[in-house]
Amino acid sequence: MKVKLVKKILAANDRIAEANRRLLSDAEVFSLNLMSAPGAGKTTLLSRTIGALGGKLRFGVIEGDIQGTHDAEVISAHGVPVVQINTEGACHLDANMINEILPQLPLEEIDVLVVENVGNLVCPAEFDVGEDAKVMLLSITEGDDKPLKYPLMFQKSEALIINKIDLVPHLDVSLEKIRRDAQGLNPKLRIFEVSCKSGEGMEAWYGWLQGRKESGSLHGAL
Amino acid sequence: MHELSIAMSILDIVRDACAEEGCSRVEKVRVRIGKASGIMADSLLFSFDCARSGAAAGATLEIEEVPVGGHCRDCASDFTVEEKYVLECPLCGGPAFTIDSGHELEVVDLEVDD
Ligand SMILES: Nc1nc2c(ncn2[C@@H]2O[C@H](COP(=O)(O)OP(=O)(O)OP(=O)(O)O)[C@@H](O)[C@H]2O)c(=O)[nH]1
Ligand SMILES: [Mg+2]
Ligand SMILES: [Zn+2]
Numbered sequence: 001m002k003v004k005l006v007k008k009i010l011a012a013n014d015r016i017a018e019a020n021r022r023l024l025s026d027a028e029v030f031s032l033n034l035m036s037a038p039g040a041g042k043t044t045l046l047s048r049t050i051g052a053l054g055g056k057l058r059f060g061v062i063e064g065d066i067q068g069t070h071d072a073e074v075i076s077a078h079g080v081p082v083v084q085i086n087t088e089g090a091c092h093l094d095a096n097m098i099n100e101i102l103p104q105l106p107l108e109e110i111d112v113l114v115v116e117n118v119g120n121l122v123c124p125a126e127f128d129v130g131e132d133a134k135v136m137l138l139s140i141t142e143g144d145d146k147p148l149k150y151p152l153m154f155q156k157s158e159a160l161i162i163n164k165i166d167l168v169p170h171l172d173v174s175l176e177k178i179r180r181d182a183q184g185l186n187p188k189l190r191i192f193e194v195s196c197k198s199g200e201g202m203e204a205w206y207g208w209l210q211g212r213k214e215s216g217s218l219h220g221a222l
Numbered sequence: 223m224h225e226l227s228i229a230m231s232i233l234d235i236v237r238d239a240c241a242e243e244g245c246s247r248v249e250k251v252r253v254r255i256g257k258a259s260g261i262m263a264d265s266l267l268f269s270f271d272c273a274r275s276g277a278a279a280g281a282t283l284e285i286e287e288v289p290v291g292g293h294c295r296d297c298a299s300d301f302t303v304e305e306k307y308v309l310e311c312p313l314c315g316g317p318a319f320t321i322d323s324g325h326e327l328e329v330v331d332l333e334v335d336d
Contacts, residue, residue, distance in 0.1 A: 001336040003243055009231050009253070009327040091224050122260050123224040151307040152260045184309040 013127055016095035020102065020130025027107035029060070030213040031115065033131035035153055037146075038119030040139040041163040043071045044196040046114055050078045052206055057213065060110035062101060064093040064118045071116060081105055092123035095130055112213055121146065125153035133212060138182075139164040144174045147181035154182050158212075159190040161205060166195040228261055228327065229269035233278055235329050240277045243334070248281040250333035256288045258306045258324035263287055281332075290324030 008014070024031050034042050050059050061082040063072040072084040083104045085097050093115065105113070115131060117124040121142075125134075136157040138146055141164055147154050154160065160182050162175065175193060182189055190208060194201035236251055251270075255261050263285045270283040291302035296316035302323075303312055311319045 001245075001334050003239055003245070003332040003334055005235065005239055005329045005331055007235050007329045009228060009235065009329060012231060012234060090227065092227075094227070126224065126260055148307065152258065155307075181309070185307055 010127070013095045016099050017128035017130040020095055020098050021132070023102060024107070024113065024130065024132075025216070027110075029107050029110050029113050030216060031113040031131045031133075032209075033115050033117060033124070033129055033134045034137070035117045035121075035124040035134065035157070036119065036137035036139070037121040037142055040119070040137040040142065041196045042116050042119070042137055043074055045137060045161065045163065045194075046116060047074060047078065048196050048199065048202060049206065049209070050075070050080055052202065053210070054078065054080070057210070058109055058111045060105050060107075060113045062093075062098065062105070062113065062115045064097070064116060066090070066118060081110065087118055091118055091120045092127050093117050093129055094127045098129045112209075121150045121153060125156045132216060133158045135159045135161065137161045137163050138178065140167060140171060140173045140175065140178070144177040144181075147178060147185055151185050154185045154189065157186070157189065159192065159205075159208060162191065162193045163196055165193050165200060166198050225261060225265040226269040226273065228266060229273045232270065232283075232329055233273055233275070236278045236281070236332060237276060239332060240334070245332075245334040245336065246277055247335040248278045248332050249335060250282050250284055251278065252284045252286065252330040252332070254286045254288055254326045254328045254330055256290070256324040256326035258290050259327050261327065286330070288323050288326050290321065292319050292321040292323070294319040 036042050059080045061075045063084045066087050066089060069084050072082050075082045083101050085101055115129060134157045136153050162178060179191055192201060192205045194205060236248055267283055274281055289302040292308060293300050294311040294316060295318040297314040299313050301312050308321060
């Protein structure tokens with residue numbers, strides 16, 4: 001006998017993500033899902049951003065790592081609330097992990113909640129965690145072929161931060177190709193070229209983040 | 223890389239459907255996986271075989287891979303491509319296209335013993 005279903009495989013995750021989104025918006029928290037390959041500079045970006053905007057916006061951070069608490073310690077040095085999720089091998093955060101950890105954060109004291117996802121250029125793009133905006137980093141040391149090799153994250157993100165441009169003189173990489181391919185995959189993508197080391201280009205990112213926080217959750221914008 | 227969690231989600235859906243329909247043995251689970259979904263069919267099959275249990279303990283997974291496809295407003299044609307993405311209409315080279323398929327992740331139906 002045949003049982004017809006036609007069910008979205010990720011429906012359960014998406015339901016929990018929607019509950020997270022409601023909880024966060026009720027608490028007037030704007031949330032970002034920060035994604036990239038390992039080592040692209042998520043924690044460094046976050047440290048600098050909190051350093052620059054911490055006087056205007058109250059940040060909170062969820063650190064997702066397969067193991068360890070290193071990144072959470074780095075962020076906690078800025079005096080902002082941070083909780084660590086260890087996925088014990090899983091290559092991405094899902095909505096349920098966020099749902100379980102949210103009660104540990106003082107949401108009424110947070111304006112912008114950043115979820116630093118597990119370092120991975122593929123899987124995190126697939127799982128909605130209830131964020132208002134997905135933002136990804138690509139460091140130029142990863143090569144300019146990455147948008148077309150791993151298109152999904154570029155398609156799902158609102159903003160792309162191309163990081164480590166201080167290394168341009170040392171590398172054989174075309175920023176122009178990264179921009180062109182990324183924009184081809186996602187014409188609405190906002191692109192920033194920055195060095196989280198020297199600080200170059202960061203002002204534009206700070207400006208976007210503050211503006212985006214004001215517009216809150218753009219339902220159905222993507 | 224997250225095929226195991228996808229396999230677990232499929233099995234959750236199968237378990238709920240079995241409870242609802244009152245069936246005790248599933249022979250086959252049919253799913254549609256878009257080529258742009260980031261899921262590798264081989265790896266999903268392997269994960270499913272590792273994770274299956276209960277009524278689905280002996281079930282096989284049948285995967286229909288859905289190519290990336292869309293419609294172009296410039297040349298008014300439908301197309302599918304081999305790649306995981308489309309940068310321009312493969313027929314006329316224009317930019318005015320929409321993507322309609324290739325991101326599917328769905329359980330279509332089950333074959334159960336009755
Ligand atoms: N040269 C240069 N190095 C950078 C820049 N941004 C980050 N790095 C370095 O890149 C390395 C990785 O940075 P992280 O911020 O830890 O990267 P991450 O994405 O958080 O890494 P995971 O959490 O492990 O995935 C560190 O050694 C940083 O100092 C940059 O703009 N230029
Ligand atoms: Mg980090
Ligand atoms: Zn065309």
